[in-house]
Amino acid sequence: MRATFLYGAGDIRVEEVPDPTIQGPGDAVLRVVRACVCGSDLHRWHDFPATAVGRPMGHELLAVVEQVGADVTSVRPGDFVICPFGIQDNTCVYCREGFQTSCEHGHFFGTGGLGGAQAELVRIPLADGTLVKTGTVLEDTDEGLLNSLLTLSDVFLTGHHAAHMGRVGPGTTVTVIGDGAVGLSAVLASRRLGAERIILMGRHADRTALGVDFGATDVVAVRGREGVDAVRDLTGGQGSHVVIEAVGHLPAYEQAYGIVRVGGVISRVGVPQYESAPVGWASLFAKNITLTGGPAPVRVYLEEMLPDVLSGALDPGRVFDRTVSLDDVAEGYRAMDAREALKVVVLP
Amino acid sequence: MRATFLYGAGDIRVEEVPDPTIQGPGDAVLRVVRACVCGSDLHRWHDFPATAVGRPMGHELLAVVEQVGADVTSVRPGDFVICPFGIQDNTCVYCREGFQTSCEHGHFFGTGGLGGAQAELVRIPLADGTLVKTGTVLEDTDEGLLNSLLTLSDVFLTGHHAAHMGRVGPGTTVTVIGDGAVGLSAVLASRRLGAERIILMGRHADRTALGVDFGATDVVAVRGREGVDAVRDLTGGQGSHVVIEAVGHLPAYEQAYGIVRVGGVISRVGVPQYESAPVGWASLFAKNITLTGGPAPVRVYLEEMLPDVLSGALDPGRVFDRTVSLDDVAEGYRAMDAREALKVVVLP
Numbered sequence: 001m002r003a004t005f006l007y008g009a010g011d012i013r014v015e016e017v018p019d020p021t022i023q024g025p026g027d028a029v030l031r032v033v034r035a036c037v038c039g040s041d042l043h044r045w046h047d048f049p050a051t052a053v054g055r056p057m058g059h060e061l062l063a064v065v066e067q068v069g070a071d072v073t074s075v076r077p078g079d080f081v082i083c084p085f086g087i088q089d090n091t092c093v094y095c096r097e098g099f100q101t102s103c104e105h106g107h108f109f110g111t112g113g114l115g116g117a118q119a120e121l122v123r124i125p126l127a128d129g130t131l132v133k134t135g136t137v138l139e140d141t142d143e144g145l146l147n148s149l150l151t152l153s154d155v156f157l158t159g160h161h162a163a164h165m166g167r168v169g170p171g172t173t174v175t176v177i178g179d180g181a182v183g184l185s186a187v188l189a190s191r192r193l194g195a196e197r198i199i200l201m202g203r204h205a206d207r208t209a210l211g212v213d214f215g216a217t218d219v220v221a222v223r224g225r226e227g228v229d230a231v232r233d234l235t236g237g238q239g240s241h242v243v244i245e246a247v248g249h250l251p252a253y254e255q256a257y258g259i260v261r262v263g264g265v266i267s268r269v270g271v272p273q274y275e276s277a278p279v280g281w282a283s284l285f286a287k288n289i290t291l292t293g294g295p296a297p298v299r300v301y302l303e304e305m306l307p308d309v310l311s312g313a314l315d316p317g318r319v320f321d322r323t324v325s326l327d328d329v330a331e332g333y334r335a336m337d338a339r340e341a342l343k344v345v346v347l348p
Numbered sequence: 349m350r351a352t353f354l355y356g357a358g359d360i361r362v363e364e365v366p367d368p369t370i371q372g373p374g375d376a377v378l379r380v381v382r383a384c385v386c387g388s389d390l391h392r393w394h395d396f397p398a399t400a401v402g403r404p405m406g407h408e409l410l411a412v413v414e415q416v417g418a419d420v421t422s423v424r425p426g427d428f429v430i431c432p433f434g435i436q437d438n439t440c441v442y443c444r445e446g447f448q449t450s451c452e453h454g455h456f457f458g459t460g461g462l463g464g465a466q467a468e469l470v471r472i473p474l475a476d477g478t479l480v481k482t483g484t485v486l487e488d489t490d491e492g493l494l495n496s497l498l499t500l501s502d503v504f505l506t507g508h509h510a511a512h513m514g515r516v517g518p519g520t521t522v523t524v525i526g527d528g529a530v531g532l533s534a535v536l537a538s539r540r541l542g543a544e545r546i547i548l549m550g551r552h553a554d555r556t557a558l559g560v561d562f563g564a565t566d567v568v569a570v571r572g573r574e575g576v577d578a579v580r581d582l583t584g585g586q587g588s589h590v591v592i593e594a595v596g597h598l599p600a601y602e603q604a605y606g607i608v609r610v611g612g613v614i615s616r617v618g619v620p621q622y623e624s625a626p627v628g629w630a631s632l633f634a635k636n637i638t639l640t641g642g643p644a645p646v647r648v649y650l651e652e653m654l655p656d657v658l659s660g661a662l663d664p665g666r667v668f669d670r671t672v673s674l675d676d677v678a679e680g681y682r683a684m685d686a687r688e689a690l691k692v693v694v695l696p
Contacts, residue, residue: 291640
């Protein structure tokens with residue numbers, strides 16, 4: 001089969017490799033229907049040290065089950081499934097508490113012998129804890145619904161996780177920093193949770209226009225000090241109850257604590273590209289700011305969201321604005337990095 | 349009157365100064381019944397740059413109202429009151445949301461023309477928003493109750509704030525880092541909120557013994573890597589749902605993120621003596637850790653706690669283990685800094 005590997009910064013290659021096979025009784029082998037490129041793939045694509053052994057890429061996918069191990073009971077060959085970006089048993093103590101990304105027996109794609117989703121086939125350990133049937137038949141599912149289902153493997157539920165951890169609800173003013181696919185997903189998720197006002201900070205007019213469709217009530221196209229002042233002006237000087245930081249770079253975090261209201265919450269879902277940051281008296285402490293967030297435990301939210309996606313009440317798949325074939329996946333990375341594409345579907 | 353001033357690191361002086369007077373119609377002048385020395389006073393006592401103009405010290409007090417301005421309606425001369433460590437109108441938008449330490453019209457002792465509480469008299473602006481009658485008569489109040497009432501101006505409610513912001517409740521495992529008066533208060537507050545298990549980290553046997561009286565179920569007398577391992581051992585390797593960081597130094601914060609459980613909360617009430625700290629993938633993000641806390645909005649909790657203190661059901665005043673006269677306040681600082689005293693009452 002063909003699969004995508006990263007060999008160093010900017011060096012994405014599609015290679016012919018042996019088909020994955022069932023290795024344990026809890027495994028499934030999936031045939032990928034569609035995968036996509038994530039903002040976190042781009043972080044790696046920027047920074048990855050040159051290597052002789054390529055790193056398998058991709059962690060978001062819709063798929064059809066091809067084979068299952070002897071112990072797998074929840075899916076069978078032919079089932080059309082969503083695969084969350086993290087692998088989990090969904091039974092350990094952390095899974096039961098709703099933090100499946102910290103599963104005691106969990107895996108992430110591309111590590112520990114696991115392949116990537118930007119491929120024709122992929123082996124999934126812990127298939128019973130991980131895979132969720134879409135409840136639809138692939139052949140009957142149109143393009144728009146396929147894209148929306150695909151967002152349930154990561155991007156939309158990452159946006160939802162940000163809003164959930166930030167305790168967005170009726171009456172809340174939310175500011176979302178970042179008009180990438182996660183930021184726009186956070187806008188949609190905040191609307192769903194009843195936010196009263198949603199301020200979207202982003203500088204790409206086509207993206208913020210989709211953000212307005214998703215529920216943003218205000219758009220702020222400036223950043224840094226100017227952006228902080230603009231949000232303060234929009235909120236009567238008080239700032240935003242919740243700030244969702246969907247970028248992952250330090251300046252976005254600094255913007256977040258400039259914008260957040262006394263007693264408010266900064267919720268981060270952009271994977272931080274920094275380790276240390278201001279958290280003392282001047283940034284968080286004096287104003288009793290809460291900092292939260294992390295990798296989204298997609299699995300815990302998936303079944304709750306599926307009916308609204310299937311009915312069309314939620315259309316998070318609109319974040320996809322380009323499709324590439326697996327052979328052209330490098331072009332997908334390039335286009336996303338150049339901000340020519342918001343989020344790219346990969347068709348094996 | 350006599351009042352306490354800081355002139356530089358370790359340089360505490362009691363000086364004769366003019367009596368404070370009513371300056372605005374919302375002011376009250378209080379005669380201090382008892383004040384005390386706070387851990388945050390000690391941070392200043394360590395670091396304060398030498399100055400020609402002394403900084404007024406002290407922010408915790410019980411008092412009798414001496415005079416009130418024309419607009420003051422909630423207290424009158426002769427009332428025996430608790431004064432929170434922050435001054436607030438208790439009506440602004442942040443006060444209404446329960447963050448009185450960020451009051452739009454607020455003040456802190458020792459700044460902006462306001463004196464300190466380690467004095468015979470002190471002027472309190474915004475008296476109606478700030479002062480709370482004890483509901484008792486000074487002459488009928490015994491030593492133990494006086495000390496417990498005094499903790500409602502800061503230390504016990506700072507411990508409570510830590511537990512409240514950390515969402516301590518039934519079933520929660522809490523670890524409290526620091527066996528100072530705030531840490532011990534956080535133990536007592538966590539017990540009151542129904543915590544299932546309370547691990548106290550501290551190295552002073554007399555203090556941790558009081559912590560056990562207050563509800564600590566386990567004591568860990570080592571710190572750093574060894575302390576983290578000990579708490580992990582006590583919690584089956586999982587760590588603590590809530591970690592209350594009641595110290596304020598970076599190693600205590602580093603200990604906190606080593607101890608906290610997946611999806612858990614670090615709640616800080618020790619004023620951070622650092623601005624930047626680890627918050628990235630390795631420290632907070634990967635495990636979906638929430639960081640919260642700040643200066644305690646004492647005023648919002650005060651009336652809720654008062655009945656239990658008056659009835660003796662809560663005895664937070666046990667944190668006081670030494671009493672000095674105002675003239676000997678410098679000795680109080682020294683004794684607390686040398687860990688000879690846990691917390692020192694100052695009698696004007």
